[in-house]
Amino acid sequence: MNKVGFFRSIQLKFIIIYILLLVLAMQVIGAFFIKELEDRLLTNFKSSIEERMQLLSYNLEQAFEKERNEDADEMSLQAEVQQIIEDISTNVGSTSIQVINHQGRILGTNDPNYQGDIGKKTTNDTIENALLFNTFKDDMFFDQETEERVYIQARPIMNDEEIVVGVIYVKASIQVVYDQLQDISEIFLQGSVLAISVSIFLGVLVARSITKPIVEMRKQAQKMANGDFNQKVNVYGKDEIGQLAETFNNLNIRLKHSYATIEEERKKLSSVLTNMSDGVIATDTSGAITLMNDAAGRLIGKNPDELIGEYLLDVLQLEGKVVDISELHDSGSMIIDFSENTNEPFLIRANFSTVSDDEEEITGFITVISDVTEQEKVEQERREFVSNVSHELRTPLTTMKSYIEALTDGAWQDKDIAPRFLSVAQNETDRMIRMVNDLLQLSKMDADEYPLNREQVDFISFFHQVIDRLEMNKPEHITFIREIPKNKYIVWIDKDKMTQVLDNIISNAVKYSPEGGIIRLKVEKKRNFLVISVQDQGIGIAYDKLEKIFERFYRADKARSRKLGGTGLGLAITKELVEAHHGKIWARSKEGKGTTILFTLPLISRKRRETR
Template sequence: MKRLYSKILLAFAVIFFVLLTGLGIVLGQFFHLIDHQITIEVQRKYWFFLLVILSIAYLISLFIAARVIRQYVNPVDQVTRTAEMIANGDYLARTPIEELGNNNELGIVVNQIARNLQETSILRTMEKERLKTLIESMGSGLLMFGREGSVNLLNGAFEKTFGLPRDSLIGKTVKEIGLPEGIEALIEDVFLTEQVTERQIRNGHSFFNVYGAPVIGRHGNWLGIIVVLHDITKLIQLEEVRKDFVANVSHELRTPITSIKGFTETLLDGAMNEPAILEDFLGIIQKESDRLHLLIDDLLELSGIEREGFYLQYDAVNISNVIDDAMKIISGSLEKKGMQVVLQGESQIEVEADKDRLIQVMVNLLSNAVNYSKEGTTITIVTSFTVDEAIIEVKDEGIGIKPAELPRLFERFYRVDRARSRESGGTGLGLAIVKHLIEAHGGKVAVESIIEVGTTFTITLPKESA
């Protein structure tokens, strides 16, 4: 703007100089016409006077021109500087309106443009942060390819799922990423067909529901594709558990029902007329009926524990009293196998818990210890505590459990020794009930075992309920 100001002033000076020069020539011609009437001395005075007047007039005109030009150029200069700052991204820049004089309308318009750009920039930043937060908060992996086929967007869930660093993926094609083959094939299909595609894909022990769709712009132009990966591994596992549960329940119910039905038909066919056979068959029917009743009770118990409305009746409970009550319940089984229970550790430990449920837990653990131990062995119960927790250990001298079977021990209907479990009347639900009841108290249950040495179940309970 200063350069423009100098050019305008120079042009004005040249024009004014030309005008004055023309005026001087005209006056010179006039003096030449009348020089025969004026003496040389007088002509010199006139010429000197004329030069002085012209010089003064030239300087005054330059001064006036400079003031006038500056009055109009300075406001434009200020507006230009503001516009340059706005163009460089400084939307907070403003033109001082009071300094613009008659040109304040231009400043007002530039300031309004700056305010509009500032609001647009703030809105765009907010939308960008919202979009970023939304994408990063998604529990599913997100991957976006541009129209050229390279990655231009992904979220943390995708990065965590596949263990691929984000910075190394941006700009790479699908072949360069190293995704599982099924996901690569889906992405290529979406690129080729430009149609929405959805598939379930397995990757090792994980399962994904992969959704791919083309990204279409506002005017119908194709911008790329977007891929969303939902991890459905837990859903698949739950479905498998449900199928196993239905199969196991059907099998467990079929066995006693088949036995009852078979022996009943045999009796009706004439065996009931023989007292010895009748007594044996009725004993077997009663045993199978008791087993069926126990199985149904355990199923109802487990269903009730897992139900949303299940609650515990908390009270101050002494662990020693719980163990004593449980031992009374299984005393018959202990005497039958000539086994004894040894108590070790602290005798006075109190927790906030549901006493009846804790007795149920101890009965299940002690019953397992009796059923899977040899006659004449010892069951050891060790109690201890920390500042916040009570610890109960139930150790037997039984057959032990293989390390590979320990992770599945608390599953419904899972039996380490199916023949012995059924012979002892077990339903395969006892440890599942134990796990659910302890977790309902906010505690934990763990198991350690050595083959032919014994098994130790460790229960950890908080002293105060949550």
């Protein structure tokens, strides 16, 4: 089991949870604190403005009332209003104050920027609404010119008859309140960072104290998984984790005894399964694999450990062929073809049985598999051999029987027909004799009862002699072309057997060559062996049938082969003889473009020639 990194450990999760809870609490407290502080500061600011504006409003109401009662002119009222504003401006700081009469004209202001507007009519919507609708209006907004937050207030001035005679318009910067909030927020943030840093340190200590017993139990569990039950975990207290540690130690003791018993049984079972040559697969009632030995893995071609939990029907490639696993085991045994996975013939015999408990309830299934490829191949070859021999012998026997019956019925008296019938019977007899001789030769080679009388031979000279002999008897329409080097190459061969090999190959090339055909006879030296090839321009052989031409009784063109008198054993004997000389034989062909038969012979080195 791999070591758990810090970033994946429960210790880090404790620390993260601890810090998240702390941050969440500080966020809630900070948000509440800042909100309450903002409300208090704004309320105090508005209260201070309100107190001054009430005093200003009272003085202005007296001035407007006096002007109405004494019928003073507007200039005297304007001067008195300006005087009142200047008196109160000493206590309002940077607050801008404007007093507007009921006609919308500015009577006075303490703002130097608006001194030139005194006597002019204002266009401020807030002031006009206060005059028209007798409404008190206050608001906050961000001033784009000063880039500060400002507070405005429009307060109607009423006379004794509750008629609006003017408006006090106040504009005060409230940015100082938000600057204070910003400073306090930064201080709170710094305190939060410090608190979090201290909390992380404390969180690590707390998390370690909680996770230390768990880490020890994890390490002990890893040792138990490896079969070490000798150590115990420490108990640090009587809390839930301490009780868990005590329970873990009790479990350790019990597992130690159980493991010893199971290990003894496992070794017995493992020894039996390991030493079995057959594969054993155990499954549960659903067909899922619970146990498989190495022999079964080698037969199936997969790691047994990777197949645990897989279904037997899928592993044995029986999905769709068998409906249920119980049906599979009811069959007792079957032959399974695994050739698709290996691209070679591969057959497995599977024998099935059930596993039952004390109450005769089926708890699982056992499948024993074994490789029967060679056995089935030998059996199949035996059947094919018997079938081929029977078929090959039946044809000449049937022919002979027909002609002999015809002769018996009186054809022997016909001087024209009788000799022809006897000639056919004699040819068929000779054919059967050749076939029997070939079969006896193959039988002796299979039983290693066909000794080779080897000698050192210059293959180039020997090859020319064989070609010369065959060239004298070849049809006139066939041409031999020799591509043979003039060097001297010594081989260790049985001249009679090698003559038979060359006769078989060249004779086949002659038989299957068309009118005007060319047969190329070639020898090449490749390192420490010779490559001999015979190429014709015959009908050729299909690619999928090329490897079969060296099998017994196989004919690429059966009708033509029988017509030419072949037994179907020539190339099979040739292959056996070439391999007996430690060579290899193979073929190359394309349909309609001829066939090339190639085989190799090992060369004798100079040292070996001198020794012999």
